[in-house]
Amino acid sequence: MNENNNVLIRCHELTKNYKKGNRLVTPLEKLDLEVKRGEFLALMGPSGSGKTTLLNLIAGIDQPSEGVLEVCGEDIGKLSRSKLARWRAAHVGYIFQLYHLVPVLTAFENVELPLLLSNMSRRDRRERVEHTLSLVGLDGRMHHYPKELSGGQEQRVAIARALVASPELLVADEPTGDLDREAADSVLQLLHQLVEEYDKTIVMVTHDPRAAERAGRLLHLEKGRLLETEAG
Amino acid sequence: MMNGLFSKLLRMTVLASKQLIRHRVRTLLTLLGVASGMFLFTTVQTMQRSLDKSTKLQASDTTLVVYRENRFCPETSRLPEFYLDEIARIDGVREVIPVKIAVSNCGASLDVITFRGVPADRLSNYAPEMKLVDGSFEAWRARDDGALVGKELAAKRGLKPGDAFEAVGVRVVVSGIVDSPLPQDNSVAYVHLPFIQQASKHGLGVVTQFNVRVNDGADLDAVSNLIDDRFRSETEPTSTQPEKAFFAQTARELIDLISFTRWIGLGAVLAVLGLIGNAVLLVVRGRVKENAILQTIGFPGVAVAYLVVCEGALLGFGGSLLGVGLASLFLKLRGLSFGNEGQVMALLPDASVLLSGMGLALVLGMVASLVPAWTAMRRPIVESLRS
Numbered sequence: 185m186n187e188n189n190n191v192l193i194r195c196h197e198l199t200k201n202y203k204k205g206n207r208l209v210t211p212l213e214k215l216d217l218e219v220k221r222g223e224f225l226a227l228m229g230p231s232g233s234g235k236t237t238l239l240n241l242i243a244g245i246d247q248p249s250e251g252v253l254e255v256c257g258e259d260i261g262k263l264s265r266s267k268l269a270r271w272r273a274a275h276v277g278y279i280f281q282l283y284h285l286v287p288v289l290t291a292f293e294n295v296e297l298p299l300l301l302s303n304m305s306r307r308d309r310r311e312r313v314e315h316t317l318s319l320v321g322l323d324g325r326m327h328h329y330p331k332e333l334s335g336g337q338e339q340r341v342a343i344a345r346a347l348v349a350s351p352e353l354l355v356a357d358e359p360t361g362d363l364d365r366e367a368a369d370s371v372l373q374l375l376h377q378l379v380e381e382y383d384k385t386i387v388m389v390t391h392d393p394r395a396a397e398r399a400g401r402l403l404h405l406e407k408g409r410l411l412e413t414e415a416g
Numbered sequence: 417m418m419n420g421l422f423s424k425l426l427r428m429t430v431l432a433s434k435q436l437i438r439h440r441v442r443t444l445l446t447l448l449g450v451a452s453g454m455f456l457f458t459t460v461q462t463m464q465r466s467l468d469k470s471t472k473l474q475a476s477d478t479t480l481v482v483y484r485e486n487r488f489c490p491e492t493s494r495l496p497e498f499y500l501d502e503i504a505r506i507d508g509v510r511e512v513i514p515v516k517i518a519v520s521n522c523g524a525s526l527d528v529i530t531f532r533g534v535p536a537d538r539l540s541n542y543a544p545e546m547k548l549v550d551g552s553f554e555a556w557r558a559r560d561d562g563a564l565v566g567k568e569l570a571a572k573r574g575l576k577p578g579d580a581f582e583a584v585g586v587r588v589v590v591s592g593i594v595d596s597p598l599p600q601d602n603s604v605a606y607v608h609l610p611f612i613q614q615a616s617k618h619g620l621g622v623v624t625q626f627n628v629r630v631n632d633g634a635d636l637d638a639v640s641n642l643i644d645d646r647f648r649s650e651t652e653p654t655s656t657q658p659e660k661a662f663f664a665q666t667a668r669e670l671i672d673l674i675s676f677t678r679w680i681g682l683g684a685v686l687a688v689l690g691l692i693g694n695a696v697l698l699v700v701r702g703r704v705k706e707n708a709i710l711q712t713i714g715f716p717g718v719a720v721a722y723l724v725v726c727e728g729a730l731l732g733f734g735g736s737l738l739g740v741g742l743a744s745l746f747l748k749l750r751g752l753s754f755g756n757e758g759q760v761m762a763l764l765p766d767a768s769v770l771l772s773g774m775g776l777a778l779v780l781g782m783v784a785s786l787v788p789a790w791t792a793m794r795r796p797i798v799e800s801l802r803s
Binding site: 270273 | 712796
C-alpha cells in the first residue's frame with residue numbers, strides 16, 4: 185500500500201470559525217494533520233483548545249469553514265447534509281463521554297440503531313448486534329435498559345453501537361471521562377483491542393493522561409493549533 | 417428498491433411506536449386528550465350525517481308527505497281520512513297510507529316518543545322494506561292496542577314483545593320489533609289508526625298526513641302538484657312535499673341546532689391539532705440530544721423528521737381509534753334520536769363518519785408534527801449535542 189492510500193484522515197489548513205454574538209470565534213486555525221489507517225491517536229489540550237471541534241469535523245457532524253478535510257478517501261467538507269449522513273453511517277462510529285444511549289431502548293435496540301437504515305435483513309441485523317455485544321463483553325446484558333446498567337457497561341453499549349456498522353474510523357470524545365478507574369481501564373483496553381485486532385483507526389479526545397498513554401500517538405492542541413507530537 | 421424503502425419506513429415506524437409505548441404516562445395522557453376531541457367530533461359528524469340523510473333528496477327517494485297547507489305541527493295538521501281514495505287515484509301514485517301522529521313533545525327534544533297510527537291492512541304494502549325482527553304481524557293485527565316498535569326505540573326503552581308502555585297518554589302493548597332501512601321508521605311506534613284517532617281529541621276520520629309512494633323518483637314534483645291541485649278548493653287544502661324536504665321544513669329548530677354543532681366539531685378538530693402539536697413539540701424539545709445522536713450515527717435529517725411525524729400520526733390515529741370507538745359505542749348503546757314536530761332523526765354512526773374521523777386524526781397528527789419535525793431535522797448536530 186503506498187503512503188497516500190495508508191492515510192485515513194488528512195487535514196490541510198483546516199479552519200473552523202463561527203459567530204458568537206458579534207464576535208468571530210476561531211477554535212481551529214490552519215491545522216495540518218494526517219492520521220494513518222490503524223492508528224490510535226489521542227488529542228489533549230485545555231478546554232477551548234479546539235479538540236472537540238476537530239473531532240466533530242473529522243466525524244462529519246460539523247463542517248469546516250476553510251481548508252481541506254479528507255476522511256476515508258472523501259472530501260467531507262464538500263458533502264451535502266444528506267450525503268454526509270450516509271457517509272457517517274458507513275465510515276464513522278462516534279463514542280460520547282456520557283454514552284448518550286436512548287433510555288427507552290434496550291442495549292440490543294440501542295446497538296441495532298445504526299443498522300435500521302441499512303438493507304440488512306432482520307436476522308442479519310440480529311446476528312451482527314449479538315456478535316458486537318459479545319465483542320464488548322455484554323452478551324448477557326442485551327435486553328437490559330440503560331438504567332439497569334453500570335456506567336462502564338453503558339459505555340460498552342455505546343462502543344458496540346459505534347462499532348456495529350463496521351466503520352473504519354472510531355472517534356471518541358473523552359470516553360472514560362465519566363467512569364471510575366477500573367471501568368475506564370476496561371474501556372481503554374477494549375479500544376486498544378479494536379485497533380490491534382480489528383484494524384480500527386481511533387481518534388480520541390481526552391483529559392486523562394492515563395488514557396492518552398494507551399494511544400499510539402498523542403497530539404496537543406492549544407488555541408486551535410497543534411503544539412507538539414509525542415509517541416504514545 | 418420500493419421494498420427496501422418500505423422496509424426502512426416500517427422499522428422507523430416500529431422505533432416511533434417504541435418511543436410512544438415506553439413513555440406510557442405521557443402517551444396515555446395525549447391519547448386521552450385526542451380521544452376526547454375525536455369523541456366530540458364523531459358525535460357532531462354523526463348528527464350532521466344523520467341530518468343530511470334525513471333532509472337531502474336523492475334520486476332513489478319516492479316518498480311524498482301530504483300535510484295540511486300552512487301547518488307545521490302534527491297537532492294542527494288535520495286532514496279528512498277520505499282524501500285517501502282521491503290520492504290513490506292520482507297518476508303516478510303507487511301506494512298511499514293515512515297517518516295519524518301523536519307525539520310526546522312537539523319541540524326539539526332528545527327524548528321523544530312518536531306514535532304513527534296507520535291502517536293495519538295497508539302497512540305491509542306501503543312499507544315492504546320494513547322487516548320484523550321479533551314478535552309477529554299477526555299479533556299486532558289481532559290486538560287493537562298493539563304496537564310495532566322501531567328497533568332503535570325498542571333498544572332505547574328496553575322494550576320486547578309483550579311489554580306494555582305508556583306515552584302521550586296512550587298505553588300500548590308491544591307486538592313486534594321492526595327494522596327498516598329508513599332511519600325514521602326505527603325510532604317510532606306503529607299503532608292502529610282507529611286506536612290512536614280515538615285516543616286523540618279529534619276522533620275518527622281525521623289524520624295528520626298522508627304518506628305517498630310514487631312509481632318513479634322523477635315524478636315526485638309532478639305528483640305533488642297534482643295532489644295539491646286536487647284539494648286546492650277544499651276546506652282543508654294540502655301542501656305536498658318530498659319526505660326529506662318536508663323534514664327539512666318542519667324540523668327547522670332541529671336543523672338550526674345541529675348546524676350550530678358544526679362549530680363545535682371544528683373546535684374539537686382544532687383542539688386535537690393543538691394538543692398533538694403541543695405534545696410533539698414537547699417531545700422534540702426534550703429529545704434534542706437524542707435526535708442529534710441519531711444523526712451522528714448516520715440517520716439523515718429526513719429520517720429524524722419521519723420519526724417525529726410518525727409519532728404525531730400514531731398519537732392522532734391511536735387517539736381517534738379510542739375516541740371514534742367510544743363515540744360509536746355510546747351512540748349505539750344510548751340509541752339517541754332527535755325529535756321535532758313529530759319528525760324523528762336517529763343518531764346512527766355510519767362507516768363513512770368513523771373512517772373519516774380516523775383518517776382526519778391521522779392527517780391532523782401528521783400536520784401538527786410538521787413544524788417540530790422540520791425543527792428537529794434542521795437543527796445543527798453540534799449545537800444539539802451541546803444543549
